[in-house]
Amino acid sequence: MEYSAKVMEHFMNPKNVGQIENASGIGTVGNAKCGDIMKVYLNIDNNDVINDAKFKTFGCGAAIATSSMATELVKGKTIQEAIKITNKAVMEALDGLPPVKVHCSCLAEEAIHAALWDYCKKNDKVIEGLKEPVKDIHEIE
């Protein structure tokens, strides 16, 4: 198994690590049992534009790199645009992932969706195509 240079770059120097106080939307996906948890914080302005994104991730190199890339990709996008950023887009932006790590990119997509869902719920908004995130184990059991 080998990571691309891009994955290693985003693992070694991840972008957007941290929390956002009073974030517009927060999404947590994955579970500790399987070894991956991603928590994404989004700040969204009055025009529905994502002006900041941060993350915290418990997981492997690919989990951290996909979190970093996914948060980079959604920054500056409207929520309508952000929902269209798929795991494939995250993977392509990272010059690919080893097959056993593809699920990390799915998790990154889900984390963004979960944060958008949280925002919509709080603000009574609807994004076409956005589904309620699957409830997973968020807690340290």
Place this chain on the structure above:
Amino acid sequence: MNNIYFDNASTTAVRKEVFDEIKPYLLDFYGNASNIYDLAKKSQEAIKKARKQIADAICAKSDEIYFTAGGSESDNWAIKGVADALADKGKHIITTKIEHHAVLNTCKFLEKHGYDVTYIDVDEYGIVSIEDLKKAIRQDTILISVMFANNEIGTIEPIEEIGKIAHEKGIYFHTDAVQAVGHLKIDVYKMNIDMLSISGHKLGAPKGVGALYIKNGINISNLIHGGGQEKGKRAGTENVASIVGLGKAVELANAEIEESTDYITKMRDKIIENIMSNIKYCRLNGHPTKRLPGNVNISFEFIEGEGMLLLLNSKGICATSGSACTSGSLDPSHVLLAIGLPHENAHGSLRITLSKYNTMEEVDYFIKEICGIVSRLRDMSPLYEQFLERQK
């Protein structure tokens, strides 16, 4: 800093002294040991010498040592060979939950072929429960297979006691001693061992060579069928050069046990003491004293192992983890789960395995780097964030 190799339980470099011994058998003395001319005799003599070197190291007789292609073959042979030879007597085998996959998957294979296998539990330190072992024994039990020392957590099993129980009941006893040979003193008679697996590349011999000790009189079928090599028990033209290397490596390692143990244990204990006192929320896996001299296995809460390994690698340090991400499956190490670790803590484990070629300078450098790496990953971890919030 050069490469710091802290993964000696995975494999080792071929030792210089071993390489020098091997070289003529690759270039000059390449004869097939089965033939009659002088060149072939060179090979025969070399194999004979290696057989004695290994027998001496484990207090066995020369004619009880059989060369194989490695530890996995030795384990497969011992278990499948006895299962086949004693099928009329019984079809029950006892092993443990923390064996190497060479034993576990061989047992699983036999289960598909009508055998019954009991995988006994270990305690929180990874030590086999003697009570459970006794309870598991049945009329039709033909084999007990328990590893000498565990490859992940370094725990040393009560081999002599297990062997005694097996023999009282007339059951064969096999031990996978791949991690023990050359590191721990072994006396196969005193320890009641009927079969013992050895691997070359864990102690400075090449990869692809190993041995199985089979006590004289043990009823075992062949695994590799073909020519009459190894007294008709293991076919295939002898891997003379590697066999020479195995003999030399075992002899050297065994002669150095006391000296190496002292030196390596000091490094091991320094790492353990420093990590346990400088880094919060971690746990030493395996037994504090009944453990291999070179083994450190620690779980760091709130973080995942692969990230640690990548960051250590960026500092030139080679290590391994029991996390799922490094095993290629969704489950973390079966050994860490067997000693009762929750999945999330098993994911955050780090294994360091030292050899006599490591130095205190390397240990100090590692201790310095690991503290930064753990805190860096914890700062990124939502589990740690949640934990800190709950502490408030």
